[in-house]
Amino acid sequence: MTATDSLLLNRVRAGDPGSFDELFLRYYGRIYDVVFRLTGDAAEADDIAQETFIRLYRQPLPPGREHNVGGWLYRVAVNLGYNALRAARRRNTYEQAVDVATPADPEAMVTQHDERDRVRAALAELPPQQAQLLMLRHAGLSYKELALALDVAPTSIGTLLARAERAFEARYRATAGQDATGGKDAHE
Amino acid sequence: MHTNEGTLRAYLDGELEAQMCNAVAAHLRECAACRKQLDRLASRASATSHYLQALAPRGADLPAPAPVALSRLHARLAQESGRPVSSAPYRPIGGLLEMFKRMFNSRYRAAWAGLAAALVIVSLFAFEPARVAASQFLGLFRVRKFAVVSINPANLKNLDQAGGQIDQLLSDSVTFVKQPGEPVAVANAAEASQKAGIAVRLPASLKPSSLMVQDGVDARLKVDLARAQAILDVAGRTDVKLPKAIDGAEVEFIVPPMVTAMFDCGEPRPMTVKPADGQGPAVNVQMPQPSSNCVTLMQLASPTVNTPPGVNIAQVGEMALQLAGLTPAEAQHFSQAIDWSSTLVIPLPTDAGSFRDVTVDGVPGVLIESNPRQSGGPRYSHYTLFWQKNDTVYALSGTGDATRAIEIAASLK
Numbered sequence: 001m002t003a004t005d006s007l008l009l010n011r012v013r014a015g016d017p018g019s020f021d022e023l024f025l026r027y028y029g030r031i032y033d034v035v036f037r038l039t040g041d042a043a044e045a046d047d048i049a050q051e052t053f054i055r056l057y058r059q060p061l062p063p064g065r066e067h068n069v070g071g072w073l074y075r076v077a078v079n080l081g082y083n084a085l086r087a088a089r090r091r092n093t094y095e096q097a098v099d100v101a102t103p104a105d106p107e108a109m110v111t112q113h114d115e116r117d118r119v120r121a122a123l124a125e126l127p128p129q130q131a132q133l134l135m136l137r138h139a140g141l142s143y144k145e146l147a148l149a150l151d152v153a154p155t156s157i158g159t160l161l162a163r164a165e166r167a168f169e170a171r172y173r174a175t176a177g178q179d180a181t182g183g184k185d186a187h188e
Numbered sequence: 189m190h191t192n193e194g195t196l197r198a199y200l201d202g203e204l205e206a207q208m209c210n211a212v213a214a215h216l217r218e219c220a221a222c223r224k225q226l227d228r229l230a231s232r233a234s235a236t237s238h239y240l241q242a243l244a245p246r247g248a249d250l251p252a253p254a255p256v257a258l259s260r261l262h263a264r265l266a267q268e269s270g271r272p273v274s275s276a277p278y279r280p281i282g283g284l285l286e287m288f289k290r291m292f293n294s295r296y297r298a299a300w301a302g303l304a305a306a307l308v309i310v311s312l313f314a315f316e317p318a319r320v321a322a323s324q325f326l327g328l329f330r331v332r333k334f335a336v337v338s339i340n341p342a343n344l345k346n347l348d349q350a351g352g353q354i355d356q357l358l359s360d361s362v363t364f365v366k367q368p369g370e371p372v373a374v375a376n377a378a379e380a381s382q383k384a385g386i387a388v389r390l391p392a393s394l395k396p397s398s399l400m401v402q403d404g405v406d407a408r409l410k411v412d413l414a415r416a417q418a419i420l421d422v423a424g425r426t427d428v429k430l431p432k433a434i435d436g437a438e439v440e441f442i443v444p445p446m447v448t449a450m451f452d453c454g455e456p457r458p459m460t461v462k463p464a465d466g467q468g469p470a471v472n473v474q475m476p477q478p479s480s481n482c483v484t485l486m487q488l489a490s491p492t493v494n495t496p497p498g499v500n501i502a503q504v505g506e507m508a509l510q511l512a513g514l515t516p517a518e519a520q521h522f523s524q525a526i527d528w529s530s531t532l533v534i535p536l537p538t539d540a541g542s543f544r545d546v547t548v549d550g551v552p553g554v555l556i557e558s559n560p561r562q563s564g565g566p567r568y569s570h571y572t573l574f575w576q577k578n579d580t581v582y583a584l585s586g587t588g589d590a591t592r593a594i595e596i597a598a599s600l601k
Contacts, residue, residue, distance in 0.1 A: 025258060036245040042248065049257070053261060116242055119239045138236075138241075158193070158195055162194060162196075162197040165229075165233055
């Protein structure tokens with residue numbers, strides 16, 4: 001029989017390395033997935049996923065929280081991933097700003113900003129909690145799990161999610177540029 | 189009074205309590221404005237989901253197998269706590285064993301059979317890849333002789349169960365400096381000799397039904413010890429300890445061009461063999477027509493494996509033998525009896541065939557005869573004769589009575 005997450009976490013707290021490994025094997029793929037969506041970089045996603053588990057390893061969740069190991073891992077990973085996304089965009093902006101010798105090539109800009117880039121740009125511009133909520137909901141967390149992960153009331157998730165989706169749509173249209181039909185495909 | 193946005197959004201996701209859910213459904217039947225609002229929320233939710241889905245990793249960006257990632261995590265934890273460990277970066281390409289697996293995989297065997305006589309035997313017996321993967325990454329400097337090691341097929345089951353992980357055992361980095369070439373028909377021994385760079389020998393009395401030369405392979409790989417050990421651990425082989433010295437070792441694997449002569453085989457059928465997982469090159473090969481008289485002779489300069497100094501090949505070899513199911517004592521016994529730097533070790537599951545030492549072409553060789561297969565392969569027995577002479581490796585294979593093979597070998601000129 002498969003051990004539950006909370007049983008494994010209890011064993012981790014008791015110093016059982018095998019249980020930690022089992023949690024890792026159980027969640028690594030999913031955690032990597034959600035981080036990669038944010039960073040778009042395999043090496044960085046792996047690094048952040050590992051960092052997430054190292055935090056669990058160093059400081060296992062306190063008693064009472066062990067039923068939500070998955071939610072905790074997701075929240076930490078999405079936090080770190082979102083920070084990395086923001087940092088990468090700041091770097092890019094800085095590089096573009098100092099690169100005065102080469103005027104921006106409009107065509108190159110267009111190819112750079114393919115759909116994935118636009119989606120990430122829109123996410124990066126959202127308030128952290130909104131971006132995290134969207135990622136976590138998309139990763140499949142229930143409202144109850146989302147409430148635990150983001151430390152908000154479960155009844156407020158619907159409102160927060162609707163707000164986040166509206167904000168995302170607006171940012172996405174904006175990053176899609178002057179394209180007046182940018183919102184059209186948002187309703188396919 | 190309209191239903192608020194948050195409640196509608198939760199209704200969409202089926203996240204409302206039953207009573208609330210019924211109340212909202214009832215209200216929606218009455219209220220066009222709320223229905224419209226619900227539609228807007230639904231299309232926005234589905235668009236958002238669509239965009240986030242576009243961010244999912246694909247192809248090379250897919251996550252490493254979790255056990256592999258775990259081995260890196262352990263390495264990182266050890267490093268952060270001050271213990272010296274390997275920190276070789278992971279590259280998601282198959283390992284050396286993957287390469288060998290490909291060679292021996294029934295789907296690849298036709299391709300690789302054209303490349304490495306020294307390795308052909310296993311393919312001719314159509315062994316399962318895991319059966320042979322284990323013992324083939326030996327530090328083979330140059331083939332001078334052959335040694336068959338009998339493997340208990342029961343012990344190979346563990347390997348099969350380890351499945352896809354074993355194939356990534358030793359390395360995650362294989363670079364093809366030179367890809368396998370396509371078989372090219374040549375007119376005679378002289379042309380074959382010129383193309384292959386060896387003095388090609390053919391039987392005096394038999395005219396080949398086809399004669400082909402195929403370019404060789406040059407592949408390099410780097411060993412990542414932490415990763416390999418982690419995979420072994422996951423495969424339940426904590427008993428097998430890899431020698432530390434092989435960590436980071438760069439190994440070069442060269443298979444020279446190969447000449448294949450077929451006798452009484454009819455017109456060869458062209459066939460393209462593609463890797464099942466889409467990685468690695470597709471190879472065009474010529475397959476003999478099935479015939480009870482068909483004999484295939486392959487010859488090539490000895491394949492070589494270059495390992496860096498400091499790597500104890502015997503130690504690696506013993507480990508491989510253990511992986512193939514020998515006890516440590518058996519592996520050590522076998523290991524001490526051979527020179528790993530010049531011996532190609534052929535693992536032979538006892539249910540697949542038998543072997544005996546023979547004198548062939550004036551030198552010692554080994555004859556392996558398969559047991560007839562019950563299903564899924566040739567129903568007649570199959571033989572392959574291996575020998576090495578003047579730095580050229582020969583493999584002669586066919587069906588039925590192996591006496592004919594020894595006669596053909598004796599008539600080479």
